Amino acid sequence: IEIIYMFNLPQIDQRTASKELVQIAKIQANDILLSIRGVDYVMLCSTDGFELASVHKKDNYNSAKLAAVSSSILAMVGAFLNEIQLNGCQNITFDAENGKAILTSIPAPHHPMVMVTLSSKDVLLGQLLYSLKQASTAIVKADTP
Secondary structure, rough: OOHHHHOOOOOOOOOOHHHHHHHHHHHHHHHHHOOOOOEEEEEEEOOOOOEEEEEEEEOOOOOHHHHHHHHHHHHHHHHHHHOOOOOOOEEEEEEEEEEEEEEEEEOOOOOOOOEEEEEEOOOOOOOOOHHHHHHHHHHHHHHHH
């Protein structure tokens, strides 16, 4: 599966992450939502396109569809990166006229995830990317025995 290849993630029980791990991931997502001005929505999903948890200020998104579409985007980007001989993608950032979307790899050893973050166009991108990296590291650490 190209998604797994792109992020170099093992495919192990992706949809069955423990309640404790999902809660830790949700706390990390909520911290981003509350601490970074301009962030409206953060969702955690499995690398095969299933929602695990979400937090939001705006609730006008279909989480199930968003998780599935994010998975498809990652597959396409994985194929592209393979063609140009790049590996280890950590983030994909979409910069649109009315906002930004960031897909972040969470390479947890037993339950790899993707964090989908939606924000306003004037979010401080460096601050957000740093927070996403910190959250990813914390979730990976929590999934390590």
